[in-house]
Amino acid sequence: MKKAFAVALLGAFVIAGCAARGVRVAELKDQPTKYATKSVSVNGVVTSSWGFPFAPFQLYNVDDGSGEITVLSRSGRSAPTKGTRVQVKGKISELAVFGGRSVGLHLQEEDRKIKS
Numbered sequence: 001m002k003k004a005f006a007v008a009l010l011g012a013f014v015i016a017g018c019a020a021r022g023v024r025v026a027e028l029k030d031q032p033t034k035y036a037t038k039s040v041s042v043n044g045v046v047t048s049s050w051g052f053p054f055a056p057f058q059l060y061n062v063d064d065g066s067g068e069i070t071v072l073s074r075s076g077r078s079a080p081t082k083g084t085r086v087q088v089k090g091k092i093s094e095l096a097v098f099g100g101r102s103v104g105l106h107l108q109e110e111d112r113k114i115k116s
Contacts, residue, residue, distance in 0.1 A: 026066035032092050032105055039110060041089045049079035062088060073109040085115035
């Protein structure tokens with residue numbers, strides 16, 4: 001019985017370690033390389049969204065109170081509208097780095113949940 005409990009507990013830790021970590025936008029902007037290879041989760045409000053007909057992607061901005069980040073969605077779903085509360089999971093990416101500063105920092109959406 002103790003062995004089964006230990007295996008179940010270890011499994012729970014492994015699953016929890018693989019889950020996306022909730023991070024503030026300000027922290028992502030301050031230390032983007034720290035999160036470059038990890039999936040992260042951001043909770044916030046959509047401040048703007050846009051897309052182009054027949055384009056394979058949508059863009060929207062999410063503000064979590066500490067800052068705002070652009071989200072790139074390739075899911076085929078339409079971007080959420082302004083004012084929608086969302087939880088977005090994805091990986092951090094940047095277009096370039098100049099003089100140690102990130103340019104075009106964004107979150108590549110892996111999953112999105114609409115919050116009520």
